[in-house]
Amino acid sequence: MRLVLLGPPGAGKGTQAAILSEKLGIPHISTGDLFRANIGEGTPLGVEAKSYIDAGKLVPTDVTARMVESRLAEDDAKDGFLLDGFPRTVEQADILEELLAKAGEKLDGVVNFQVSEDVVVERMLARGRADDNEETIRTRLGVYRDETAPLIDHYGDQIIAIAAEGSVEDINARTMEALGK
Numbered sequence: 001m002r003l004v005l006l007g008p009p010g011a012g013k014g015t016q017a018a019i020l021s022e023k024l025g026i027p028h029i030s031t032g033d034l035f036r037a038n039i040g041e042g043t044p045l046g047v048e049a050k051s052y053i054d055a056g057k058l059v060p061t062d063v064t065a066r067m068v069e070s071r072l073a074e075d076d077a078k079d080g081f082l083l084d085g086f087p088r089t090v091e092q093a094d095i096l097e098e099l100l101a102k103a104g105e106k107l108d109g110v111v112n113f114q115v116s117e118d119v120v121v122e123r124m125l126a127r128g129r130a131d132d133n134e135e136t137i138r139t140r141l142g143v144y145r146d147e148t149a150p151l152i153d154h155y156g157d158q159i160i161a162i163a164a165e166g167s168v169e170d171i172n173a174r175t176m177e178a179l180g181k
Contacts, residue, residue, distance in 0.1 A: 001026060001080040001179065002105060004087065004096070006151060007113030008144045010120035010137070011164050012171060016113065017082050019172050024181065027076050031085030034067045035059065045070070065095045072099065080108075089147055090154045110155040111175060113164035117141055 001024055005013045014030070021028040035053075038046030045067050049059045068086050071077065087093040100106050120141060124132045152159055160178045164171050 001108045002100070003080070003082050003108060003179075004110045004155075005082055005084045005113070006110060006148065007164060008115065008117075008120055008148075009140050010124040011113040011115045012123075012168070013084050013113055015168055016164075016172060016175060017084050019168070020082055020175065023172075023176065024080065024082075024179075026080035026082060028082045028084060029068070029071050029077065031064060031068070034064075034071055038067055061089070061092055061095065065092065065099070068096070069099050072103075087151060090150055093151055093154055107158060109160045109179070110151070110158045111160045111162055111178075112152060113162050113171075115164040119165055 003020075005017055007013050017028040017030070020026075035046075035049055039050045039053075040046070045063060049063050049067070052059045052063070064086060068083070072081060083096070087096050097106070117138070121134055121137050124137045125134065160175075162171065162175050162178060
């Protein structure tokens with residue numbers, strides 16, 4: 001299965017991706033992990049990404065897209081993947097569609113983990129990270145709404161909506177059922 005994972009910060013995407021990856025036998029590809037791996041290994045893309053990060057700038061879409069393209073070409077992703085953190089915008093969704101089309105592939109679905117803002121704030125505050133206070137969390141949620149939420153309209157009937165409140169097990173069971181697994 002080729003899936004994109006959507007949901008606001010604190011929706012539990014990373015937790016669910018780890019479980020889904022194991023159950024479905026496909027890699028969880030997180031752009032955060034890709035950045036760290038490429039920078040850590042000093043790849044040409046990592047060096048390029050690091051120059052933007054060091055300057056306090058966002059890594060441009062084309063650099064991120066090339067990292068994703070390179071990762072999707074690896075053997076373990078041939079039969080499917082869970083993409084987390086890409087696409088973040090409609091422009092990136094179009095790029096992903098082109099990358100997949102070049103390989104004669106398409107997405108099987110877009111899993112959207114839905115959770116109320118109050119639950120997200122509660123979860124993220126409970127993590128106890130120094131940079132997680134209610135104001136910064138709500139700001140991040142606003143950025144998500146503005147930049148990423150339009151993907152929900154873009155993907156339309158490809159969206160697989162999952163109620164992401166409750167226990168990790170319940171959310172996973174709902175997700176597996178929605179995927180027909």
